[in-house]
Amino acid sequence: MTQQRRASMADVAELAGVSTQTVSRVANGSPRVDPVTRARVEAAMAQAGYRVHRAARALRTGRTGVVGAVVSTLATVGNSMLLEAVVDEASARGYAVAVARIGEGGPAEAFERLRDQGVDGAIVVNEASALLRQSELPTDLRLAVVDSPPDDRYAGVETAHAAGSAAATTHLRELGHRVIAHIGGPESSYAAAERERGWRETLAAAGLKPGALLRGAWDSASGYRAGLELLANLDASDPVTAVVVANDQMALGVLRAASELGILVPEQLSVVGFDDVADAANFTPALTTVRQRFDLLGQRAVAAVLDGAEAGSRAVIEAPLVVRGSTGAPFVQPA
Amino acid sequence: MTQQRRASMADVAELAGVSTQTVSRVANGSPRVDPVTRARVEAAMAQAGYRVHRAARALRTGRTGVVGAVVSTLATVGNSMLLEAVVDEASARGYAVAVARIGEGGPAEAFERLRDQGVDGAIVVNEASALLRQSELPTDLRLAVVDSPPDDRYAGVETAHAAGSAAATTHLRELGHRVIAHIGGPESSYAAAERERGWRETLAAAGLKPGALLRGAWDSASGYRAGLELLANLDASDPVTAVVVANDQMALGVLRAASELGILVPEQLSVVGFDDVADAANFTPALTTVRQRFDLLGQRAVAAVLDGAEAGSRAVIEAPLVVRGSTGAPFVQPA
DNA sequence: CTCGGGCGTGATATCGTCAACATTGGAGGG
DNA sequence: CCCTCCAATGTTGACGATATCACGCCCGAG
Numbered sequence: 001m002t003q004q005r006r007a008s009m010a011d012v013a014e015l016a017g018v019s020t021q022t023v024s025r026v027a028n029g030s031p032r033v034d035p036v037t038r039a040r041v042e043a044a045m046a047q048a049g050y051r052v053h054r055a056a057r058a059l060r061t062g063r064t065g066v067v068g069a070v071v072s073t074l075a076t077v078g079n080s081m082l083l084e085a086v087v088d089e090a091s092a093r094g095y096a097v098a099v100a101r102i103g104e105g106g107p108a109e110a111f112e113r114l115r116d117q118g119v120d121g122a123i124v125v126n127e128a129s130a131l132l133r134q135s136e137l138p139t140d141l142r143l144a145v146v147d148s149p150p151d152d153r154y155a156g157v158e159t160a161h162a163a164g165s166a167a168a169t170t171h172l173r174e175l176g177h178r179v180i181a182h183i184g185g186p187e188s189s190y191a192a193a194e195r196e197r198g199w200r201e202t203l204a205a206a207g208l209k210p211g212a213l214l215r216g217a218w219d220s221a222s223g224y225r226a227g228l229e230l231l232a233n234l235d236a237s238d239p240v241t242a243v244v245v246a247n248d249q250m251a252l253g254v255l256r257a258a259s260e261l262g263i264l265v266p267e268q269l270s271v272v273g274f275d276d277v278a279d280a281a282n283f284t285p286a287l288t289t290v291r292q293r294f295d296l297l298g299q300r301a302v303a304a305v306l307d308g309a310e311a312g313s314r315a316v317i318e319a320p321l322v323v324r325g326s327t328g329a330p331f332v333q334p335a
Numbered sequence: 336m337t338q339q340r341r342a343s344m345a346d347v348a349e350l351a352g353v354s355t356q357t358v359s360r361v362a363n364g365s366p367r368v369d370p371v372t373r374a375r376v377e378a379a380m381a382q383a384g385y386r387v388h389r390a391a392r393a394l395r396t397g398r399t400g401v402v403g404a405v406v407s408t409l410a411t412v413g414n415s416m417l418l419e420a421v422v423d424e425a426s427a428r429g430y431a432v433a434v435a436r437i438g439e440g441g442p443a444e445a446f447e448r449l450r451d452q453g454v455d456g457a458i459v460v461n462e463a464s465a466l467l468r469q470s471e472l473p474t475d476l477r478l479a480v481v482d483s484p485p486d487d488r489y490a491g492v493e494t495a496h497a498a499g500s501a502a503a504t505t506h507l508r509e510l511g512h513r514v515i516a517h518i519g520g521p522e523s524s525y526a527a528a529e530r531e532r533g534w535r536e537t538l539a540a541a542g543l544k545p546g547a548l549l550r551g552a553w554d555s556a557s558g559y560r561a562g563l564e565l566l567a568n569l570d571a572s573d574p575v576t577a578v579v580v581a582n583d584q585m586a587l588g589v590l591r592a593a594s595e596l597g598i599l600v601p602e603q604l605s606v607v608g609f610d611d612v613a614d615a616a617n618f619t620p621a622l623t624t625v626r627q628r629f630d631l632l633g634q635r636a637v638a639a640v641l642d643g644a645e646a647g648s649r650a651v652i653e654a655p656l657v658v659r660g661s662t663g664a665p666f667v668q669p670a
Numbered sequence: 671c672t673c674g675g676g677c678g679t680g681a682t683a684t685c686g687t688c689a690a691c692a693t694t695g696g697a698g699g700g
Numbered sequence: 701c702c703c704t705c706c707a708a709t710g711t712t713g714a715c716g717a718t719a720t721c722a723c724g725c726c727c728g729a730g
């Protein structure tokens with residue numbers, strides 16, 4: 001099979017005995033084409049192996065059919081899952097996804113690359129809130145930003161962090177826990193702040209004093225360290241019996257810390273995570289956690305960009321609590 | 336600031352008092368431009384905020400400046416890290432990366448989307464070997480495939496899986512271990528097969544009989560199950576004292592299994608992983624493992640596509656052993 | 671002094687598609 | 701029966717860049 005020049009509309013038009021304009025109409029699903037003609041054109045397209053030349057179309061229409069995804073790193077599970085969801089949704093809509101990573105040049109450089117590439121819009125993936133503030137946001141680009149504070153320069157999409165965290169806290173309270181601690185994410189993170197708020201406000205509403213508040217950096221090592229610190233003085237007068245952890249990886253670290261200290265989960269300590277990563281059900285014990293619907297987040301983010309959500313709008317994805325084995329009623333010390 | 340039409344070469348040309356062709360030459364770094372003229376054109380470009388219209392260029396030249404990345408999932412750390420490296424290297428070369436995920440339609444559909452998009456080449460990320468066999472490979476696309484068997488339809492890039500695994504095995508043997516087991520990855524994986532081979536051949540070369548061989552599915556839960564099975568009959572006549580695990584996540588599961596069974600690592604069992612994920616140094620104990628250089632893999636893969644490596648060529652990235660706390664000399668039972 | 675050639679630059683045609691307008695033919699109303 | 705109108709299709713040109721060729725100019729060799 002010799003490698004031919006790719007077929008153009010002109011080739012198809014000649015094959016089908018119509019004008020290129022009619023081929024164009026068929027290619028774009030215009031209703032103003034006779035069904036018989038349409039069938040003939042479609043047959044010719046198939047025979048010629050025709051496919052639209054997207055660069056030519058982009059040149060003519062000014063739209064490229066590409067959305068950008070701005071990402072700081074793919075090392076965290078959440079970012080990767082979200083990117084995957086964005087790719088899936090964009091693909092389903094016939095769009096391509098171009099990934100731009102925020103590097104040493106900062107977000108401005110990433111946006112620069114995307115604008116250069118001529119994307120039709122861009123999605124900013126997680127944890128870019130701090131970055132966005134210090135940077136010039138492009139005004140000529142449709143922007144959807146995931147998990148960042150409300151801002152009328154872009155359409156926002158976020159998980160119901162506070163509500164999810166509140167559900168976790170309520171779950172613990174209803175089990176009978178009175179001293180509920182929190183291990184949060186980094187201060188720069190909007191998601192972390194919201195999850196902390198859900199915990200704090202739920203306790204306040206129930207008339208309970210908040211337990212200890214520690215912070216980690218999302219990774220399991222920092223969760224482990226925070227866990228050790230939290231559990232160090234368990235024999236105080238008012239010992240913690242439950243902890244809401246801001247993500248699953250840190251919760252894994254807490255489980256390890258408890259295990260090393262000989263503290264039984266959930267008998268002596270109940271632990272709730274956030275994310276519901278793939279392994280969460282396989283932790284020891286299986287982790288009670290708040291599920292993030294990355295698939296929905298990705299869908300809504302893509303929709304916001306492509307369907308033209310207004311800047312300043314917010315879409316919030318619910319985060320259901322998934323109860324597993326790491327939570328239970330507080331252990332009552334035998335008299 | 337009113338939103339202007341973006342500047343074209345004609346605008347810049349008029350500003351600088353030259354022809355569009357000269358602007359084009361400056362934009363493309365042609366040497367045949369007088370330095371004075373070049374400076375004038377560059378000033379005009381800056382003033383007009385000019386940037387090349389990539390669709391127009393693509394239409395004329397037939398090259399889009401986009402490389403595709405074909406990926407089955409981003410849920411595994413390795414895939415994500417590799418994608419990140421590919422994005423970085425491609426960006427540095429002025430290329431964009433379009434991500435196509437292998438979905439229900441199989442690899443053919445993913446390639447279809449990329450061809451549709453008009454990419455200049457594509458990189459197939461990890462673990463696609465089984466998929467590739469059953470699928471029509473595009474012949475009109477420059478292809479670099481990571482971690483798949485040699486094939487003269489594409490340029491291959493891979494980690495030195497066997498060598499890395501051999502180094503791990505040798506390390507254990509030199510510590511004095513005689514019964515060294517292996518927990519491998521899925522049978523469909525080329526990387527898993529190579530790592531198993533490194534283990535097996537090293538033992539054979541040393542005149543040792545291979546220990547038990549179990550398999551997992553890369554995730555920590557399957558590593559945990561394999562670990563439990565492996566450690567179930569430790570008091571046999573010839574008990575295993577060390578295990579080479581095919582990746583870090585499964586190694587984490589093994590560590591948990593050992594911990595639950597009260598088996599001390601490394602005193603009673605030495606464990607080696609593969610990957611050197613970010614958390615590996617924070618496992619309990621810190622994990623001895625073989626480091627995968629995803630950054631180099633990504634660079635070489637992009638280079639293979641863009642610099643035109645020949646189909647059938649192979650690039651191999653060395654994988655150094657990182658010794659930490661999970662390996663030690665075998666425990667000698669006191670007489 | 672003339673001629674060849676390289677260098678910097680410009681003019682023109684073209685890539686494949688689609689928007690806008692033009693054309694055709696037939697149906698339907700007065 | 702004619703005129704209007706609309707559906708179906710065609711014609712033309714432009715989107716922005718670059719490949720190609722052509723044009724002066726200057727310099728050095730003969």
